[in-house]
Amino acid sequence: MLVHRPPSDSASEEKYDASKLESPDLRVEAGVVEVRDDDGGLLLPSVRPAAERSLVRKLDCRLLPAIILIFILNYIDRVAVSSARLQGLEQDLGLTDIQYETVLAVLYASYVPAQIPSNMVLNRITRPSLYIPACVCIWGMTSALTGVTKNYAGILGARIAVGLPEAAFYPGATYLLSRWYTRKELAFRAAILYGGLLVSNAFGNLIAAGILNGMEGKLGVRAWRWLFYIEGAVTVCVGLFSIWALPDYPHNTRWLSKPERRLAQVRLAEDAGEADEDSAHDTALTGLKQALRDPKVYILSVMGCAQLLGLSFVNFFPTLTATLGFSTTVSLLLAAPPWIFATIVCCVNAWHADRSGERFLHLAVPWWGVMVGYAIGLGTHSVGGRYVALFLMASGYAGFALTLVWTANAVPRPPAKRAAAMGIVNGVGNLGNLIGSYAWKAAWGPDYHPSMIIGLASFGLASGLALLLRQMLVAQNRQLDRREAAEMGAAERERIAEAARLEGVSLADALERKKGFRYLY
Template sequence: MPEDKTSFENKAGEDVSLTNIRLPEIGSPERLAAERRLVRTLDTRLLPTVFLIFIMNYIDRNGITTARLKGLEQDLKLSDLQYSVVLSVLFASYCPAQIPSNMILNRVTRPSWYIGGCVIAWGLTSALTGITKGYSGMLACRIFLGLPESAFYPGAIYLLSRWYTKKELAFRSAILYSGLLLSNAFGALMAAGILGNMDGKRGIRAWRWLFFIEGAITIIVGIFSLWALPDHPNNTRWINADQRRLAQARLAEDAAEADQDTELDTPLVGLKMAAGDPLVWAFAIMTTSQLLGLSFGSFFPTLTATLGFSTPISLLLAAPPWMVAGAMCCLNAWHADKTGERFFHITSWWWAVIVAFIISLSTNSIGARYFSMFLMSFGNVGSAMTLAWVSNVIPRPPAKRAAAIGIVNGVGNLGTLMGSYVWKSEWGPKYHQSMAISLCCLVLSSLLSLGIRQHLLRKNKQLDADELASSANEDRVKGAAILEGISYEQALERRKAFRYLY
């Protein structure tokens, strides 16, 4: 049926001849071995690259919080309010730019060049932050930093979802997210070395060196990513035609639909579909509340400084909690992929943060308060799986999935913006009010997550009761059949196996 085959071409330049490649039978030793080789290739090239980029993403974004410890506010003559505005203004460009960025990413021929170019751009902006002379210059740098940074995290999750199946995605997303957690550790260690040894070198303040060095490293990483990142499954240069066909087919099998846009699935249509889905907005509000509740991460060096140690020691103390959280993040997601469960693997870690706040609010002991900081860092273990969950449960087509991820992360980061005003220096050193606000937000996030879980349970029961494909989905089932090289009846049978992960 050539008309069906044409209708499922990828507008990013699909090689139509891929559909003529015959794959080994599903479940056969040859097919399993081929899938293992493909996944291993992705795990050794795609994953390390996005992991490294994410480390630098947050090191560059949060460099301003460590620079604060070595005179940034005094040198630029910033008030507490101005410093909070400088922190939050990044999100004025970062949040709204994520939705169009993901829509662009879904349509460009070479996502590797798009993401890599954005990495280079924010590295350059980060480095230029070191030459700012006042409040207005810092505002400009932060706004321009938010624009290219907006492309990365939702874009990386979307890129992973174009290569990994539902049961593979959470673990890989967690490895990516652990880059954020470890960036807090590595960033603190890097800052300890730079702030402790570079002050006055060549007549330049240490906090300026911090931006110069971190920005230069990011530019190098961005240039490397131009080569290392994949593009779409149909046109990635560093895998062969058989692997490209296999990459397309296994995602179609996983979703029981062709994981490609039809002629009608334009970016605007995808945006309208995502914006009209209440589930997308439930995830967006949950993420907003979650990120507000976990906003202490941007102020972690300030929190460890309240323990009463010197600046270098405070920065060193900030590293261990995030190292442990990074390991727990990967272990938690691995278990979530094994079980297919999402709700408890996300929310239980928020409950650990609530316990941490209670401990910190009720004691003056340095040991107990430092232990509570370990529990605080664990909150991000669950957050690592939020966008993976969105990708799991937001239906095809990819245009809708790309827009949904952009909406959830873009709207959700309003919580980080609001968090810039929650951890006020005047509420230190105990920050009781800040912790109380964050605690309430995490309770709200847990309730919203529970509501999403119950909704997905009901949808799965509906699928159990109605296994017949509707006429609206007939074309997608046909597209999956063409992509996999099987009959329409076989594709329809596989569709019956699809269920939402909750």
Template sequence: MAYQSKGDDSSREDEKLSVDVKHVEHDPKVEDSDGELLAPERRALDEKHLVRMLDLRLLPTIVLVFIMNYIDRTAVTAARLKGLQSDLGLDDIQYSTVLAILYASYVPAQIPSNIILNRISRPSYYIPFCVVLWGLTSALTGEARNYAGILAARVFVGLPEAAFYPGAIYLLSRWYTRKELAFRSAILYGGLLVSNAFGSLIAAGVLAHMEGKRGIRAWRWLFYIEGAITICIGLLAIYLLPDYPHNTRWLSPAQRRLAQVRLAEDAGEADEDTPKESAFTGLVQALKDPKVPIFAVMACSQLLGLSFVNFFPTLTATLGFSTTISLLLAAPPWIFATIVCCANAWHADRTGERFFHINIWWWGVILGYIIGVTTMSVGGRYVAMFLMATGYSGFALTLVWVSNAIPRPPAKRSASIGIVNGFGNLGNLIGSYAWKAEWGPDYHPSMFIGIASLAFASFLALVIRYMLIRENKELESNELANLTGARRERIEEAARLEGLTFEEALERKKGFRYLY
């Protein structure tokens, strides 16, 4: 706050106080008025503090949940190594169906779940409720006694799990700007990659030491233990997750306004739906946008190419070691992939580039498959597994790219994320049958399928890149022409939040471009 000099001793003291105040670091615990956090001398410091709060509270929570999400989902692959398939009397086709059936509920539930998430005011209740539900169902999977029982358990694990990943990406997009989102999303996706490492380590410990305890097979203990951990984390998430920038309870009113202003500045429009933009209109807008179906097919193709993840313990077992050693060998490739994923996303945020930061890792997987096809040596195939694992560094940015390419309105963005991730996971469903036991131990046909799928995904990514380049050129040549309706309302709301005139907000809007 500045003080004006009036020519007397009192005014000189005021001037001195003004200088001192500007150099005192702000205490974020002190309640501020809306305008103070947006003042130029305070803005950078308080925005940095807000982002740090999110990084320390939102990110660790969703990463921890995501770790358990994939550990619970893929526990069946580790359990197979210790008798699940023989105990339940499953043949190879039935086992593949057990893997695939999860996606029968997981895929179609994602679109309505994300639409619900966009319409409700408290995602801090909705997401944790789904976490507790899938943790309970995962624990009950240990009670399966036959083929029908484990099929039912897998269906009801997939249904609440559908709420998490697309929902988490959407929640991140409501808090972070375009240049912040890729790195944070990669940290989230690092939870998946770490889960493959820690899931194998947990499984190795449980399967090695819990066999026969209290008369229960070790693979059943694996589901009980992992499910119970997930339930506890879900209950904790209720208190840690934020809601939306306008209604999060553990932020001050001024911080909530600052959070909204950041996103309005980022896209030149307020990150809010207008009264005329319902969940249904958002879905219709997403379906009409030609980029959305191309993104969806691209995601499906890449996940088919990356479907080895559901068989990774089986692949490491082909190296010829014991069950425990095979599970331990499955961890290092995923730890390495996590590091690569975060470094790649950090650079993607710095450069604003998307296509190459996604595709280069798919090409690495293709190289890994080529190595796997041409050699059966332990060293060569293990190197190939490292290359295969890093392919998920590309998938980690897929929904980020969707969010960047379809930023407004939020109803359309949430529906687009649900469509792309939901349809994309059909690739995992198909991939459940692409790694047949009779094709082992070399799995050459599976690797050829992966090469073709990733090559096709890369082609579709190139198509999207050129579509965004063309749209940017259109923005340059016809900037803000015929600006009416909902788009005008969002720019007006952005101007209100930032204390600008509508004309100033219009001028700032001209700087927006799609990231490709």
């Protein structure tokens, strides 16, 4: 429940100056604002800038490290099968080429449909700090149990079981970020989160190389089984730690003070001109219906599917580096530098997206880099040229990192609709990974020219859809320019009135400021 701000005397607020920072109710020490009693004290102009910096810094230091660490383990667990393949997984389980591809694909068969209901649940529950860690612990345990499988049916079942709890994390974590950061802050934070995936591809291969090289035959167990045991156990430990680290929502996070929670709500209300809260009529089901009626959601979903099909090489990256002609250990080590480079590109790209407010080019340019990489792969057999192509291909994830950010910007309110839209976009988008599991056939190696042609076509489609979405948002912004406050619906008026109450301004002022909200394209 939102905390009501008591009526204040405007004259007393005008006289509020630095001397009052030493009052019993409010003080600033070493840049950290401490407030007692008055939950609206941090909104005063004399203290708000420092208070807001302190709040964002606290979130950055606690929320971001936790979800980055989880995301690193998320992808390490997910792609462990690719690394294990290099150390005898296929031979020990008697898998054919098509069976191995199915093992990769079946995770997405459970991962994709579970994302929409998971995000709908996340929007309705009050404690995401318990929901997300519980899912992390479950997928860590099921990932570890992959190491005990004896045949094709066993590993197939384990992969299905891993996909269900994993579905809660990435769309859920991005939605949680959207409940805390403004539009101009979200892209960079989401990119830092996605940097966890890219780093996991780098260091996950290094970790896998160490385990596969040093654990073979220990206690009579194959090294690829140790890989699942060790990585799964680490994931469970991190899941337990994240119960402490993750926040809930701005109105009920326990490790923030009442004034800080109030400030967190006001920041988002000001950013969109309305409170970031569902109205009395907004439910998980109405949010889903609203998302399904919005054509932007369908465009974003197909765009996401196309780009992930183009990026599906990620599940075969160790195999692609192995085509350069080196040993297993060296191939795994060579897989790291492209992902480190991609992490840097991802963060710089998102930082500039936040600064500029532009979205289309910040998604599309990295995709075009992948297309150049594929063109190099199609045009040369040299080791150097193909390795450079791997750098360009990995950097394409800098565009995908902003997909859910653009979704949150294009479908901002109400939160129930935004949560459903993000689940739909990421869920449907990951069908590209499922299809891509069959797009890199071993029979097409070592050149994989048909796979690269599929990737080129996919990014061509994604680019066209992104351009279409941009033009739709431009048109909607023009409609907003002409829209009058009287045309607003009852639910939207309710959220704007809530924002006015939170900020202590009149409804007329809030309605006037609402005209300033525009979609980012």
